[in-house]
Amino acid sequence: MRRVVCPGSFDPITNGHLDIIGRAARLYDEVTVAVLINVEKSSLFTVDERIEILQTVTKEYPNVKVQKFHGLLVDFCRQNDIPAIVKGIRVVSDFDYELQMAQLNYRLSGVETLFMPTNPEYSFLSSSRVKEIARYGGDVSGLVPDLVHTLLIERLRG
Ligand code: PNS
Numbered sequence: 001m002r003r004v005v006c007p008g009s010f011d012p013i014t015n016g017h018l019d020i021i022g023r024a025a026r027l028y029d030e031v032t033v034a035v036l037i038n039v040e041k042s043s044l045f046t047v048d049e050r051i052e053i054l055q056t057v058t059k060e061y062p063n064v065k066v067q068k069f070h071g072l073l074v075d076f077c078r079q080n081d082i083p084a085i086v087k088g089i090r091v092v093s094d095f096d097y098e099l100q101m102a103q104l105n106y107r108l109s110g111v112e113t114l115f116m117p118t119n120p121e122y123s124f125l126s127s128s129r130v131k132e133i134a135r136y137g138g139d140v141s142g143l144v145p146d147l148v149h150t151l152l153i154e155r156l157r158g
Contacts, residue, residue, distance in 0.1 A: 056147055
């Protein structure tokens with residue numbers, strides 16, 4: 001069984017994330033989407049809400065499962081017998097940051113990191129930009145799954 005993890009905050013999931021998860025699901029037997037529980041960072045959606053959203057929008061992929069984690073990602077990988085992390089790279093500056101993280105994670109545990117170029121259609125996309133646009137009434141349809149679009153409007157505009 002070839003397993004990988006797609007980790008992130010997913011607050012909320014964007015079409016860029018979903019593209020990476022879907023492509024990973026075609027390459028691997030099992031993809032675990034791991035949602036970071038970060039008590040230091042305030043979030044728009046709770047971890048459980050994010051998990052529910054992720055489960056709904058990845059329903060078409062039977063080999064994708066969603067879990068939460070806290071602490072080190074490599075510990076989560078070890079506990080779940082996952083040998084590799086998949087990360088999307090949007091722009092060169094992502095690579096700079098992700099390379100350090102990948103090397104540290106490998107040094108800590110031997111867990112590999114595989115980089116997947118983001119679909120250029122989404123290379124400008126991030127959860128924080130999506131929240132900012134939605135907060136000020138901009139149109140984020142096409143940038144996030146329809147469910148997220150609806151929930152963003154509900155949450156941000158009352
Ligand atoms: O979507 P994000 O917020 O960019 O995801 C970042 C994430 C969750 C992948 C990263 O912060 C992470 O792996 N956090 C867990 C703590 C950890 O393992 N840090 C790396 C030490 S080298």
